[in-house]
Amino acid sequence: MKLLFHPLLLISSLLFLVSCGAFWEPMPNSWNWGIKPRPTTGMRNFPSADTEYGKGFKDGCASAWDAVARGLLSDLKAKFDYKRLQKSSDYGTGWWDGYEQCTYIIDWEII
Structure with missing residues (x-):
C-alpha cells in the first residue's frame, strides 16, 4: 500500500500544478509591473x-x-493623465474600464 501511495501522490501533485496554468495568464509585457502580486483568476485578455x-x-x-x-x-x-485625455477620449474610456475591471477582480463585494 505504501509503495503505491507515493507514486499516486507524486502524479496527482504534478497534475494539480500543471492544471493551475489554466487559470493564469500573464499581463502584457508593455504593462511592465515587475513582480507585483496578482490574482490568479479573472485576469484575461x-x-x-x-x-x-x-x-x-x-x-x-x-x-x-x-x-x-x-x-x-x-x-x-491617483494615476490619471489629463493631457493624454485631452488628446484622445480613448484614454478616458480605457481608464474607467480598467478601474472598474480591476476593482471588481480584487474586491468583488463592492456595491
Missing part, C-alpha cells in the same frame, strides 16, 4: 499598453489596486 485605450486601462487598473489596498489615501496620487 488585458489590452496592450501600446494604444491610448491600453494606457488608460493600465492607469485605471493601477488606481484600482491602490484604492482597494490603501483606501482614501490612494486618492492623493
Whole structure:
C-alpha cells in the first residue's frame, strides 16, 4: 500500500500544478509591473499598453489596486493623465474600464 501511495501522490501533485496554468495568464509585457502580486483568476485578455485605450486601462487598473489596498489615501496620487485625455477620449474610456475591471477582480463585494 505504501509503495503505491507515493507514486499516486507524486502524479496527482504534478497534475494539480500543471492544471493551475489554466487559470493564469500573464499581463502584457508593455504593462511592465515587475513582480507585483496578482490574482490568479479573472485576469484575461488585458489590452496592450501600446494604444491610448491600453494606457488608460493600465492607469485605471493601477488606481484600482491602490484604492482597494490603501483606501482614501490612494486618492492623493491617483494615476490619471489629463493631457493624454485631452488628446484622445480613448484614454478616458480605457481608464474607467480598467478601474472598474480591476476593482471588481480584487474586491468583488463592492456595491
